[in-house]
Amino acid sequence: MQRFRMLDLLRALAAALVVLTHVAFWTGADHLDVSGPLLARGDAGVAVFFAISAFLLLRPFLRAGLTGGSTPDLRRYAVRRAARILPAYWVALAAVLLVAALAPVRTGGVGSPLDVVLHVLVLQGYSGHTYQSFSQTWSLTTEVTFYVLVPVIGTVLGRLARRPRRVWPVLGATLLAGLCAQGASAAWTGVDPHSGAGVLATSVLGHGGWFAAGAALAVLTETGPSALASPVRRWLDFARTNPGVVVLGAALLFLLAATPLAGPVDLHAPTPAQAVVKELLYTGIAALLVLAATSPVRGTVARAAAGSPAARWLGDASYPVFLWHVLALQVVYLVTSRALFTGAFTTTLVAVTALTIVVARVSVGLVERPVLAQAHRRTRSAPRQDTAPAGTP
Numbered sequence: 001m002q003r004f005r006m007l008d009l010l011r012a013l014a015a016a017l018v019v020l021t022h023v024a025f026w027t028g029a030d031h032l033d034v035s036g037p038l039l040a041r042g043d044a045g046v047a048v049f050f051a052i053s054a055f056l057l058l059r060p061f062l063r064a065g066l067t068g069g070s071t072p073d074l075r076r077y078a079v080r081r082a083a084r085i086l087p088a089y090w091v092a093l094a095a096v097l098l099v100a101a102l103a104p105v106r107t108g109g110v111g112s113p114l115d116v117v118l119h120v121l122v123l124q125g126y127s128g129h130t131y132q133s134f135s136q137t138w139s140l141t142t143e144v145t146f147y148v149l150v151p152v153i154g155t156v157l158g159r160l161a162r163r164p165r166r167v168w169p170v171l172g173a174t175l176l177a178g179l180c181a182q183g184a185s186a187a188w189t190g191v192d193p194h195s196g197a198g199v200l201a202t203s204v205l206g207h208g209g210w211f212a213a214g215a216a217l218a219v220l221t222e223t224g225p226s227a228l229a230s231p232v233r234r235w236l237d238f239a240r241t242n243p244g245v246v247v248l249g250a251a252l253l254f255l256l257a258a259t260p261l262a263g264p265v266d267l268h269a270p271t272p273a274q275a276v277v278k279e280l281l282y283t284g285i286a287a288l289l290v291l292a293a294t295s296p297v298r299g300t301v302a303r304a305a306a307g308s309p310a311a312r313w314l315g316d317a318s319y320p321v322f323l324w325h326v327l328a329l330q331v332v333y334l335v336t337s338r339a340l341f342t343g344a345f346t347t348t349l350v351a352v353t354a355l356t357i358v359v360a361r362v363s364v365g366l367v368e369r370p371v372l373a374q375a376h377r378r379t380r381s382a383p384r385q386d387t388a389p390a391g392t393p
Contacts, residue, residue, distance in 0.1 A: 004056075004293065004294050005297065005306035005307055005311065006292075006293040006294070006295075006297060006302075006306045007052060007056075007290075007293050007294065007315065008306070008311045008312055008314060008315025008316075009293070009305070009306065009311050009314065009315070010048065010052065010289055010290065010293040011049070011052065011314070011315045011318040012311075012314035012315060012317070012318050013045070013048070013289075014045035014046075014048040014049050014052075014318065015045065015317075015318035015319075015321045015322050016042075016045070017042035017043070017044060017045030017048075018042060018043065018045040018046065018136065018322060018325070019042075019321065019325045019349075019352070019353065019356070020039055020042040020349070021039060021040055021041070021042030021043045021045075022042075022136065022325060022326055022329060023039075023329065023345060023348055023349045023352055024036065024039035024040055024042070024345060025040070026329050026333065026340060026341070026343070026348070027341070027342070027343045027344065027345045027348050028341040028342060028343075029345035030265050030266065031265075031266070036265060037258035037259070037265045038254075038255075038258045039345075040258070040265035040266075041254060041257045041258050041262070041265070044254060044257065044282045044285050044286070046139050046210075047207070047210040047213075047282040047283065047285060047286040048285070048286045048289055048290070049139070049143075049322075050139075050142070050143070050146070050207060050210040050211055050214065050286065051210055051211070051213045051214035051217075051286035051287065051289075051290045052214060052290060053143060053146065053147075053211070053214065054146070054210075054211040054212070054213070054214025054215045054218065055214035055215070055217050055218045055221075055290055055294065056214075056218075057147070057150045057154070058150060058153065058154040058157065058214070058215055058218045059154075059218045059221065059222060060072040060154070061150060061151055061153075061154025061155050061157075061158060062154050062155075062157055062158040062161065062218055062219060062222045063158065063222055064154075064155060064158060065154065065155045065156065065157065065158015065159040065160075065161070065162075066158045066159075066161055066162060066222060066223065071151065071155060072151075073379070074151060075379065076379040077150075077151065079375050079378065079379050080372070080375050080376070080379060081147050082375075083371050083372050083374070083375035084319075084368075084372060085122075085140070085143075085144065085147075086122075087367050087368070087371045088319060088320055088323060088363050088367050088368050088371075089122065089137075089140065089323060090120070091363065091367055092134075092320075092323040092324055092327065092363075093119055093120065093134065095324075095327060096131050096133050096134045096327055097110055097116065097131075099133060099327065099330060099331065099334070100131060100132075100133070103334055106333075106334055107131070107132050107133065107330060107334075108131065108132050111129075111131070115127075115129060115131075119131070119134070119137075122137075122140050122141055122144050123141055124137060124138065124141060125137075125138040125139070125140070125141025125142055125199070125202055125203070126141060126199060127199075128196045128198055128199050132326075132330060133326050133327040133329070133330040134326065134327070135326060136322065136325075136326055137323075138202050139202070141202075142202060142203060142204055142207060145203070145204045146204050146211060149204070153215070157170070157171075157215060157219060158222075161219050161222065161223050164219070164223050164226075164227030164228075165227055167219055168216075171212045171215055171216050171219070172212075174208045174209065174211070174212040174215075175208065175209040175212045175213075175283065177205060177208050178205060178206055178207055178208030178209040178210075178212070178279060178283075179209060179276045179279055179280060181200055181201065181203070181205050181206040181208070182201055182206055182272075182275040182276050182278075182279045183272035183273070183275055183276045184197075184200065184272075185197045185198060185200040185201035185206060185275065186201070186269060186270050186271060186272040186274070186275035187272045188200070189269045190269060190271070190272075193269065201275070206279075207279075209279060209280070209283040210282065210283055210286055212283075213283050213284075213286050213287035213290065214286070214287075214290060216287070217287070217290055217291060217294060220236070221294070225237075239291055239292075239295070240291075240295040240296065241295070241296075241298075243291075243292035243293075243295045243298075244292075246288050246289075246291055246292040246295070247288070247289065247292050249288050250284070250285045250288035250289050250292070253281050253284045253285045253288070254281075254285055256281055257278060257281040257282065257285070260274075261274065261277050262274060262277050262278035262281055263275060263277070263278055313364070316364050316368065316369075317357070317360040317361070317364055319368070320359065320360035320363035320364060320368065321356050321357070321360045323363075324356050324359045324360060324363070325352060325353075325356045328351075328352045328355040328356045328359070329348070329352050331355070332348060332351050332352055332355070
């Protein structure tokens with residue numbers, strides 16, 4: 001989508017943040033006094049991925065609801081979403097299972113047949129159990145659940161947006177429901193740490209605010225800001241013409257998220273208030289970054305960067321980088337016989353990044369592009385739908 005070319009670079013940034021936080025966790029760098037909390041909050045990249053997905057995928061269904069036109073072809077939508085997610089995921093899962101089988105003592109092993117089946121079906125997020133080198137894929141369960149809901153959510157929001165003042169309370173209620181789910185999950189975990197309450201926090205409901213941020217921007221893109229109050233319209237006009245200021249605002253929220261207000265940076269459970277604050281700050285970060293990335297690209301350098309083949313490749317590679325980087329971490333630790341929570345952050349980051357980029361390049365060239373091309377050929381006769389590869393974490 002030429003109109004939103006900066007989203008490729010934003011996807012790359014989100015993937016880089018996720019890599020940083022996992023390397024920091026494995027090396028113990030997240031316990032450093034100054035940089036540790038900043039590195040630990042790299043998981044805000046997942047919120048950015050979710051907001052990008054909502055922004056891109058809801059728009060065609062929003063448009064259908066707004067105009068009363070036919071709903072985008074559901075078969076085409078389903079085939080392309082599956083082609084985008086599943087083949088590369090299954091290849092990475094096979095590698096995870098192979099390493100787990102070869103080094104069961106260090107990795108925790110393959111687990112039960114049910115564990116394998118849940119991962120094959122991308123349902124591990126509902127069990128609360130993932131492989132050590134696939135721990136990040138809880139978010140894929142949440143993403144896939146959202147994909148299933150997109151046609152309904154998009155159409156309903158589109159119909160509500162025919163009278164724009166009706167849609168904002170719904171999106172606000174979605175954010176509020178997500179914040180309540182985060183608080184409830186934290187409180188439940190405090191009472192019984194082994195209850196599995198974390199599944200609620202990582203669900204579509206728990207992260208409803210992240211999706212609502214992208215949905216709100218999608219509604220604004222399709223309907224325009226005319227129904228907004230004058231101060232909000234003026235701020236939005238300023239933000240779209242000054243995306244650098246918006247990015248600075250996101251950076252300030254990120255710094256705030258690295259304080260104790262957003263809870264501990266390790267595996268200790270947050271208080272309900274800390275869980276709510278962290279979710280709200282991550283929602284703001286994602287909303288501001290997606291707003292900046294979907295604003296008109298200004299300046300020769302920015303246009304050249306956004307439209308470059310490198311930017312497109314970085315956007316395409318964000319998904320395999322997400323899939324493979326924790327396995328790359330595990331392989332580095334296995335080869336060096338290093339214990340978890342030890343090792344130099346910088347050297348580990350360089351090694352993991354290099355290995356992940358090599359694998360991502362192979363994945364994009366041999367798996368994702370051929371599969372996506374085949375999926376597009378098979379669904380080409382369906383009505384045209386304005387959808388780009390979404391912001392998969």
